[in-house]
Amino acid sequence: MSQTLLDKVWEAHAVRTLPNGATQLLVGTHLIHEVTSPQAFGMLRDLGLKVLYPNRTFATVDHIVPTDERVEPFSDDLADAMIKALRKNCEESGITFFDLPTGKQGIVHIVGPEQGITQPGTTIACGDSHTSTHGAFGAIAFGIGTSQVRDVLATQTMALHKPKVRRINVNGKLAPGVYAKDVILHIIRKLGVNGGLGYAYEYGGTTFDAFTQEERMTVCNMSIEGGARVGYVNPDETTFEYLKGRPYSPKGGDWDAAVIRWRATASDLDASYDDVVTYNAEDIAPTVTWGINPGQAIFIHEQVPFPSDIPQKDRATAEEALAHMNLKSGEPIKGTKVDVAFLGSCTNGRLSDLQEVARHLKGRKVHQGVKAIVVPGSQGVAALAESMGLAEIFREAGFEWRGAGCSMCLGMNPDKLVGDQLCASSSNRNFKGRQGSPTGRTMLMSPIMVAAAAVTGEISDAREVFGVN
Amino acid sequence: MALEKITQVAGRGVYVPGDDLDTDRIIPARFMKCITFDGLGEFAFYDARAFAKEAGEVHPLDDKRFEGASILLSGSNFGCGSSREHAPQALYRFGIRAIVTESFAEIFFGNSITLGMPCVVASGEDIRAIAKLIESDPAAILTLDLTEKKLSIADTDFPIQIADHAHEALISGKWDAIADLLDGVNDVKECAARLPYMAT
Ligand code: SF4
Numbered sequence: 001m002s003q004t005l006l007d008k009v010w011e012a013h014a015v016r017t018l019p020n021g022a023t024q025l026l027v028g029t030h031l032i033h034e035v036t037s038p039q040a041f042g043m044l045r046d047l048g049l050k051v052l053y054p055n056r057t058f059a060t061v062d063h064i065v066p067t068d069e070r071v072e073p074f075s076d077d078l079a080d081a082m083i084k085a086l087r088k089n090c091e092e093s094g095i096t097f098f099d100l101p102t103g104k105q106g107i108v109h110i111v112g113p114e115q116g117i118t119q120p121g122t123t124i125a126c127g128d129s130h131t132s133t134h135g136a137f138g139a140i141a142f143g144i145g146t147s148q149v150r151d152v153l154a155t156q157t158m159a160l161h162k163p164k165v166r167r168i169n170v171n172g173k174l175a176p177g178v179y180a181k182d183v184i185l186h187i188i189r190k191l192g193v194n195g196g197l198g199y200a201y202e203y204g205g206t207t208f209d210a211f212t213q214e215e216r217m218t219v220c221n222m223s224i225e226g227g228a229r230v231g232y233v234n235p236d237e238t239t240f241e242y243l244k245g246r247p248y249s250p251k252g253g254d255w256d257a258a259v260i261r262w263r264a265t266a267s268d269l270d271a272s273y274d275d276v277v278t279y280n281a282e283d284i285a286p287t288v289t290w291g292i293n294p295g296q297a298i299f300i301h302e303q304v305p306f307p308s309d310i311p312q313k314d315r316a317t318a319e320e321a322l323a324h325m326n327l328k329s330g331e332p333i334k335g336t337k338v339d340v341a342f343l344g345s346c347t348n349g350r351l352s353d354l355q356e357v358a359r360h361l362k363g364r365k366v367h368q369g370v371k372a373i374v375v376p377g378s379q380g381v382a383a384l385a386e387s388m389g390l391a392e393i394f395r396e397a398g399f400e401w402r403g404a405g406c407s408m409c410l411g412m413n414p415d416k417l418v419g420d421q422l423c424a425s426s427s428n429r430n431f432k433g434r435q436g437s438p439t440g441r442t443m444l445m446s447p448i449m450v451a452a453a454a455v456t457g458e459i460s461d462a463r464e465v466f467g468v469n
Numbered sequence: 470m471a472l473e474k475i476t477q478v479a480g481r482g483v484y485v486p487g488d489d490l491d492t493d494r495i496i497p498a499r500f501m502k503c504i505t506f507d508g509l510g511e512f513a514f515y516d517a518r519a520f521a522k523e524a525g526e527v528h529p530l531d532d533k534r535f536e537g538a539s540i541l542l543s544g545s546n547f548g549c550g551s552s553r554e555h556a557p558q559a560l561y562r563f564g565i566r567a568i569v570t571e572s573f574a575e576i577f578f579g580n581s582i583t584l585g586m587p588c589v590v591a592s593g594e595d596i597r598a599i600a601k602l603i604e605s606d607p608a609a610i611l612t613l614d615l616t617e618k619k620l621s622i623a624d625t626d627f628p629i630q631i632a633d634h635a636h637e638a639l640i641s642g643k644w645d646a647i648a649d650l651l652d653g654v655n656d657v658k659e660c661a662a663r664l665p666y667m668a669t
């Protein structure tokens with residue numbers, strides 16, 4: 001019988017069926033960070049349990065690390081206690097920790113792929129909802145809660161129900177100035193923020209075939225914003241090419257065997273899906289959010305919608321969004337004044353994102369009064385960007401060049417919006433209060449659109465600002 | 470690990486209106502700087518409550534009339550956003566023991582069930598009707614009966630739904646999977662031995 005990648009990976013990792021009908025699913029790779037793991041280690045201790053496969057858990061520190069003053073102890077006592085707790089837990093359990101001094105620290109969803117830990121046909125779990133990022137390699141990757149982090153530490157498994165699979169095809173060539181970020185914002189806008197409930201999203205079609213590995217990660221990253229806990233792309237030559245030679249990638253003869261295995265995990269051509277939707281790449285334009293969830297998005301040339309034009313069930317949220325964002329229905333979104341430009345996060349904090357922006361930003365200046373920061377997704381990305389001269393381009397333009405971490409994506413470290421500042425952000429969530437200020441306002445967009453906003457001081461069409469056509 | 474069989478939750482209700490109430494709103498990230506879940510209760514819906522106060526209004530969770538309520542009612546896609554277990558933990562520690570909405574985000578739902586906090590679905594119309602009843606008599610006791618799949622208040626029954634697996638887990642006292650998972654450790658090792666990447 002023909003199968004999807006999800007079917008195959010599920011089958012290979014299903015340990016047994018639990019009394020309540022859930023599958024006890026083996027989690028081959030477990031990633032942890034400082035925010036959702038300390039309580040899990042505490043629960044483990046309370047139960048007198050040990051980590052079953054310490055060599056299959058990898059740790060990094062990302063959410064709370066300062067991106068400017070990185071010497072310890074951190075000025076924030078709580079943040080300092082969190083990094084120390086993680087360090088101690090990893091030491092005691094024999095878990096590899098990509099700690100600050102290793103040069104390998106970074107956002108967990110950037111570190112996994114960068115180290116070659118993220119591999120096709122595997123199952124991956126992490127106490128973080130953007131774990132779906134790793135699906136870009138043809139892995140089945142889940143965000144989990146802290147009790148499940150405990151379960152995985154103790155048993156390397158968790159209890160799960162198999163999701164349905166929706167195939168999302170995007171075909172054709174994206175217009176210049178339109179990026180993977182616009183594709184996923186478009187998909188969420190179309191399918192809704194809870195359209196993916198109960199589904200895994202399998203992304204495919206010629207647009208995805210042509211995407212780089214990093215572009216695929218940007219899309220898979222935001223699956224959860226559409227309600228889908230899992231999102232993946234079938235592995236192909238692009239995937240193998242990316243993984244070759246990375247620290248944890250198989251070597252020598254093992255490599256060839258792995259590629260054969262990986263290739264076989266892709267969905268069969270005649271696999272059947274619970275649902276299929278198809279979009280044309282040509283129909284997608286640079287997209288920005290106007291509201292307080294990622295589905296509240298419009299093309300850059302559109303106007304802020306009227307609640308009356310929005311389906312009844314979403315109207316109340318739309319009204320709440322307009323009030324919070326202080327935007328007026330019927331006005332163009334273009335021209336909205338911005339205070340802050342944030343370039344980074346596990347959605348768009350990879351080398352290719354910084355390269356693409358630097359290419360256009362070179363010789364331009366950040367608009368007066370705009371605070372612009374660029375936060376590389378990992379120390380690895382930062383080191384490469386520095387050696388390639390990208391950091392210099394950003395600094396010359398007036399961006400602050402920071403150390404690696406989550407930073408202003410969620411404002412758990414000192415990088416926060418102040419008051420009702422409006423931020424053009426390359427991150428993935430525009431929830432109220434997300435960027436550290438309860439009244440702060442976030443507009444999500446591609447990195448290049450963030451750069452355009454930084455340069456002009458207002459939401460702009462990057463194609464016009466940088467002469468892309 | 471013997472867990473309590475959760476067949477019924479009874480208590481006063483509180484209605485927090487709104488759709489897509491995300492985990493950042495249930496517990497803003499800045500309160501997640503902690504290494505235990507203790508003390509999270511006071512930060513549940515912190516910003517929303519503070520805003521209400523500033524605007525001279527009273528957030529339902531701060532409304533004296535609903536003090537001590539243990540059944541929370543809200544709109545659709547409740548708990549969307551991050552995987553943070555801090556969100557259900559904050560509500561649980563605030564005193565909430567069951568949640569009734571039009572729909573739940575998946576990770577939040579799973580995290581709540583693992584805490585033994587039932588999350589059940591009712592129609593928007595019923596939820597608003599129940600909210601009215603609570604408003605008119607905040608002392609009224611709501612009874613969530615999982616066996617009968619109904620929510621009762623003031624002699625009126627409202628049907629509720631809950632996914633079969635979660636329903637079964639709650640009423641049979643197996644809502645925390647750890648005991649079952651531990652039982653399977655030998656099978657886990659066999660399964661792992663078949664996967665080449667697990668060897669590294
Ligand atoms: S960058 Fe943002 S979304 Fe990604 S892991 Fe960090 S906080 Fe979460």
